[in-house]
Amino acid sequence: MNAKQLKDYRAAIIVAALAAIMATLAVQYLTFLSELETTSRDLRVAGQSAPMPQSKDIVIAGLTEETVSQFAYRSPVDREFLANLIKTLEAKGARAVGVDVLFDQATEPAKDELLKKTIREAKVPLFISYSNSSNIVNEDQLAYLNDFVPERLRAGANLLKDPTNDSVRWIFPGQTNPGMPLGFVRKAVKLIGINTPNTAPEIAWRPHPDAETPAFAVYPSHTVAFLPDEWFKGKIVLIGAILSITDRHRTPLAVLDDGDDGNMPGITVMAHGISQVMEGRSLQRFNLAGDIAITVLFALVGVGLGLLKRGAAFSFTVGGIFILLYWVGSFFGYSNGLPLVPLLAPTLALLLALWLMDVAIGRAERKQRQFIQGAFSRYVSPAVVSQLVDDPSALSIKGDRREVTFIFTDIASFTTLSEGLTSEALSEVLNAYLDGACSIILKYQGTIDKFIGDAIMAIFNAPISQPDHAERAVKCALELDVYAEDFKKKQNAAGIPIGVTRIGIHTGVATVGNFGSSSRMDFTALGDTVNTAARTEGVNKYFGTRICVTEESVAECPNLRFRPIGDVVLKGKTKPVGLFSPVSEADAATNVTEDYMAAYELLKAENPKGIDSFRALATQYPSDPIIAYHCRRIDAGATSTLIVLEDK
Incomplete structure (x- = not known):
C-alpha cells in the first residue's frame, strides 16, 4: 500500500465515522426526521405484522352504545349495573376482572354503596382504574376516588403517548409519583403471578387473525349474563367503554387505519399491553447500539462505493439501488420475523458518505483516476471496497458436548387425575408435589431443565462439573422415590388418587448449553442421550418398578448396589441396553x-x-x-x- 492509498483509506475511515455520527444525531434530534423514522416503523407494524390467533386469555366486556342506552344517564356508568356485572363474571369463573372506569364522582347513593360493597367483597382478583394525576382529576375527584376504590384494587389508568403525534406508544408502568399504584397492565399480570420491572416497554400491538376477527373477543357487557360461562372462565375480563366517541386514543396503527385500531378504545389498549406481557412478546426492534451499528455499516457501504472511484453517477445509482432493496426488504421482512430495523439514519449515512467521499477525493483527482482505470483496468484487479459483516446484535448460540446424567420423572395416570380435580385443587396438589421434588433435586445440585406438566427433567454435571454426577443422580432418585411414595400415601388418604412416580436415569454424552432465539433462551440438553433417558423412565410401567437405571449410569456408581432387570431393546433401538433397579x-x-x-x-x-x-x-x-x-x-x-x- 503506497502513501496515496493509505491517505485515501484514512480519509475513508474519517468519512464513515462522520457520516454515521451526523446521520444518527440528525434522526435523534431533528424532529421531522425522527417523525419520519417513527412513521416508517408504524407503517411496518400496521401493514406488515404477521397475523396472530385471537387471544384466548383476554376478553372484553364492552360498555357499548346499547349498554348505556338502557340507563337514565350515559355518564357515569350505572353503578348497580357494574356491581351486578362483576358478580356475574365472578360466578362465571373469570380468572381476573379489570374495570377501566374512573370512579371519581358520586351518582345515586344506594347504587354507589352497592358497588363499593361489591368491589370490596369480590373474591375474583379485581383491579380498577385509578389516577392521581392533576390533569385527570382535581382534588375533590381524587378524594372521592380514594374513598371509593381501596388501595389494593387500584391500577394506574394513565396512558403514555408519543409527544410528536399523541399516539399511545408505551405501557404505563405506574408508580410515577407518590400514591400512584402499579399501571393497569402491570397490576393485571401481577394478579396472575407475573412480576414486571418498573419500565415502560413499547406496546407490541397484537395483529388481527384476519380482516373480520378482532385481536380480542368483545362482548357487549349487558349480554354477559346470557352468554356461555366458558367464554369467560379462566380468562382475564376487561370492562370498559367501547363507545364511538368516549375514551378513544390514537395509536401507531392510525397510519393506515382510521377505525377502531387507529382510534382505539382505552380498554383495548390495555388488553394489548396485558396480552403482550402474558405471552412474553415485545416489539422486535434493535436498540440504539444496534441502530448505530447498521448506520455505520451503511456509511461503510457509501465509503466503499466512493473508493471504487467510478464517478458520482455510478456511486449514487448503486447506493440508491442498495437503499431501495433495503427499504423493500425491511417492509416485507418484518412480516417474516425481521425486527424493525432503522431506515432513515442508514439511508442518510450512506448518502452522506457518498457525498463526503466525492468531496474528499475531489473531481479533478477522480478524472485522473478514471483515466488510469481506463488505461490499466485490463491488467489490474479492482480494489476491495467493503465487506458486509454479520448482524452484530445477533446472539451466538453455542453448545458444549459433555457427559451428563439425566433424571426424568413422571406421575402415573396424571391425566386421569387432572380430569377429576378442579383447576384449583389440581394446581395445589401439583405445586406441592413439584416443590418437594425440586427441593430434593437441588439438594443433590442437579439442574432442573424443565417441567412438562407433572414431569421433571433434571441434569447432573451441567453447567457445573460433578465427577460423581451419576451417583448423585441415583441417590437423588432414591430420595425422590421415598418422598413421592410418602406424598402419594398422604394424598390418597385425603381422597386424591395420585399415582406412583416413575423415575428414569441415564448417563451419556449430550450437547448442553443455551439454545433459543435472541429474545428467549433456555439452558437445556440435546441429543439421543436425552431420548434414551426419557424412554428409560417410561419402561418402568412394564416392569412394575419405580426407578429404572441404564447400564451406563450403573457403571459409574461403584459405591451403590443395583439389581439387573434385563437386557432391554427399547422401542426404535436395535442394541439392547442393560437396565437396573437401585437397591433401596x-x-x-x-x-x-x-x-x-x-x-x-x-x-x-x-x-x-x-x-x-x-x-x-x-x-x-x-x-x-x-x-x-x-x-x-x-x-x-x-x-x-x-x-x-x-x-x-
Whole structure:
C-alpha cells in the first residue's frame, strides 16, 4: 500500500465515522426526521405484522352504545349495573376482572354503596382504574376516588403517548409519583403471578387473525349474563367503554387505519399491553447500539462505493439501488420475523458518505483516476471496497458436548387425575408435589431443565462439573422415590388418587448449553442421550418398578448396589441396553437382592434352573415387582433375560 492509498483509506475511515455520527444525531434530534423514522416503523407494524390467533386469555366486556342506552344517564356508568356485572363474571369463573372506569364522582347513593360493597367483597382478583394525576382529576375527584376504590384494587389508568403525534406508544408502568399504584397492565399480570420491572416497554400491538376477527373477543357487557360461562372462565375480563366517541386514543396503527385500531378504545389498549406481557412478546426492534451499528455499516457501504472511484453517477445509482432493496426488504421482512430495523439514519449515512467521499477525493483527482482505470483496468484487479459483516446484535448460540446424567420423572395416570380435580385443587396438589421434588433435586445440585406438566427433567454435571454426577443422580432418585411414595400415601388418604412416580436415569454424552432465539433462551440438553433417558423412565410401567437405571449410569456408581432387570431393546433401538433397579434401604435389609441375583444369573445363562428359581422367589417375595415381571415372562415362554419392548 503506497502513501496515496493509505491517505485515501484514512480519509475513508474519517468519512464513515462522520457520516454515521451526523446521520444518527440528525434522526435523534431533528424532529421531522425522527417523525419520519417513527412513521416508517408504524407503517411496518400496521401493514406488515404477521397475523396472530385471537387471544384466548383476554376478553372484553364492552360498555357499548346499547349498554348505556338502557340507563337514565350515559355518564357515569350505572353503578348497580357494574356491581351486578362483576358478580356475574365472578360466578362465571373469570380468572381476573379489570374495570377501566374512573370512579371519581358520586351518582345515586344506594347504587354507589352497592358497588363499593361489591368491589370490596369480590373474591375474583379485581383491579380498577385509578389516577392521581392533576390533569385527570382535581382534588375533590381524587378524594372521592380514594374513598371509593381501596388501595389494593387500584391500577394506574394513565396512558403514555408519543409527544410528536399523541399516539399511545408505551405501557404505563405506574408508580410515577407518590400514591400512584402499579399501571393497569402491570397490576393485571401481577394478579396472575407475573412480576414486571418498573419500565415502560413499547406496546407490541397484537395483529388481527384476519380482516373480520378482532385481536380480542368483545362482548357487549349487558349480554354477559346470557352468554356461555366458558367464554369467560379462566380468562382475564376487561370492562370498559367501547363507545364511538368516549375514551378513544390514537395509536401507531392510525397510519393506515382510521377505525377502531387507529382510534382505539382505552380498554383495548390495555388488553394489548396485558396480552403482550402474558405471552412474553415485545416489539422486535434493535436498540440504539444496534441502530448505530447498521448506520455505520451503511456509511461503510457509501465509503466503499466512493473508493471504487467510478464517478458520482455510478456511486449514487448503486447506493440508491442498495437503499431501495433495503427499504423493500425491511417492509416485507418484518412480516417474516425481521425486527424493525432503522431506515432513515442508514439511508442518510450512506448518502452522506457518498457525498463526503466525492468531496474528499475531489473531481479533478477522480478524472485522473478514471483515466488510469481506463488505461490499466485490463491488467489490474479492482480494489476491495467493503465487506458486509454479520448482524452484530445477533446472539451466538453455542453448545458444549459433555457427559451428563439425566433424571426424568413422571406421575402415573396424571391425566386421569387432572380430569377429576378442579383447576384449583389440581394446581395445589401439583405445586406441592413439584416443590418437594425440586427441593430434593437441588439438594443433590442437579439442574432442573424443565417441567412438562407433572414431569421433571433434571441434569447432573451441567453447567457445573460433578465427577460423581451419576451417583448423585441415583441417590437423588432414591430420595425422590421415598418422598413421592410418602406424598402419594398422604394424598390418597385425603381422597386424591395420585399415582406412583416413575423415575428414569441415564448417563451419556449430550450437547448442553443455551439454545433459543435472541429474545428467549433456555439452558437445556440435546441429543439421543436425552431420548434414551426419557424412554428409560417410561419402561418402568412394564416392569412394575419405580426407578429404572441404564447400564451406563450403573457403571459409574461403584459405591451403590443395583439389581439387573434385563437386557432391554427399547422401542426404535436395535442394541439392547442393560437396565437396573437401585437397591433401596428397605431391600438392603432383606436377602431379596442376593436371592434375586442367583436366579437372574441362571436365567441369563439360559439355565432351566433359572425358571424354577424365579418361581420359587415369587412365593418367597410375592410383592417384589421385578420378580413378578420375570415370572410373567417365563409363563409366556421367555427363557433368557433379553427383553424386546414394542412400545415406548
